[in-house]
Amino acid sequence: MKKYISLFNLMVLSIFAYTQGRPNIILIVSDDHAIQTIGAYGAQFGATPNIDKLEKEGMVFNRAFETNSICAPSRAVMLTGKYSHINGHRDNLSVFNASQDNFGKQLQHIGYQTAWIGKWHLEAHPQGFDYWKVLPGQGLYYNPDFINMDGNRDTIQGYCTDIITNLATKWLDQRDANKPFCMVVGHKATHRTWMPDLQDLGAFDNQEIPIPPNFFDTYEGRIAASRQDMSISKTMRLGYDLKIMDDSLKKTRFYQSMNDAQRKTFFRYYDSLKADYEKRNPKDRELLLWKYERYMRDYLSTSLSLDRNVGRLMNYLEDKGLLDNTLVIYTSDQGFYMGEHGWFDKRFMYEESMRTPLIIRYPKMIKSGSADDMLVQNLDYAPTIVEVAGGKAPADMQGLSLLPLLRGTVKNDVWRKQLYYHYYEYPAEHSVYRHFGIRTERYKLIRFYNAQHYWELYDLKKDPNEMDNLAKNPKYQSVLKKLQSQLRKMVIKVKDDEALQILIMHNNEN
Ligand code: CA
16 A cells, blocks of 8 residues: 555656646737847847847747738647648638647646637637637727637727736736646737837837838739739728828727727827828829838837737746746747738738748747747647647647757758648638748749639749749749649648649649
8 A cells, every 4th residue: 555655646746846847838929020020030120129039038930931821820720730721710701610629728638727818819719728818809909808718708998918918917927836837928919900009109200111122013923913902002091001080980999999098199199190191192102102101100119019018028927937937939920011012911922921920938948049940830839839848749730849949959951841831811801812832941832723823933042022933934944843743742741632632623724
């Protein structure tokens, strides 16, 4: 009997030791946060000092990508570690099947407390999280509603990004301190319509805003790009997007949720811009540049609160003695166009939206100030989180654990050389044709389908801005054939039957 008791005690002790040794995990997921605006990726706006600090103390991934660059599908991929065609959440128009496996459930099985706070956007109630409190859909920037676990809603006064951090630290205060935790902090910022916190209004109004080299793109050789509806010139609206509006627009829900004091300060600022706009009355090129600058300034100002709240959360961890035993991941649901190709929004497999920021801090494993250039994807977050927690990523998760990269023990020749991408949301807002493709270290091959079947091929080394579609260039036919063969193999490997059918059925269309 004594032997059994001591064995039992030993087991309890070892489980306790195992639990104590495991890191806490925080995954911060912002929305539409473009690397072109983040200092850690070379931006000069000075909008992200706290995110940049994470990079100085951790590892920045210079080649982090999405599998499907749009809000809810990206979260579904992060959560499940599976491509959209496997997790079933292909576009923003459907409801996620939350009953399937995810990293939250995996972590619950191995003794973690789990929470998802803030933007969730998957419509079905979260599963795999002991606690959750999420924005309905996109949520509001001012005085937003949150859905509670009982299905009821609270309206919380204040600015959304601050509130989400408050809810996160409140949950951390109340958690069981004897167990490790995994918390997702989902931010609404910097999603359209880029409504800054009151204290940040006008923060970038005196700053020079450079114009991207392909701002005046005319889309030669790129049919889908020529037919999109996401340009700053035609799609971006003065009222809805840039807040140059008359009183009737101020009655829409974005502004109705504000209290009188918030509305007064907010419109004191935007009405002065409106007066300036009317005085100048810009037309054509001048109007386009005026819209672009206003877009950039609103976006950057909105990102200030996001960055400040990353800092607040990090300060909280430090104050509570949690900083060095917590692995912190900063990412976005995808990148965004900041005027490249004349656009805002995302969706395309082009670099600006396929890329995403990814910075990870965990000094016990990661050398401070390090950078990684391997091809990684949001598909990798779930298996990474499970393995950081001491679990084993289920075989059906399609991503790779980033642990060897974080430890700096991977050689370039053993890591993946190609990424797969598939975008589905068409016909829909912004009119981006469906497409799938592969990105290698040097090339990108894209197959557009549904509205129009054709290929795009880019040599990223010679043409990083993706302006020159080489698919019909005679000099690139052998590269094209090789990539087409690689794409077909990839489609089979990731079990994308729909894409395989398209390759088979439309083999002769180019
Ligand atoms: Ca998004």
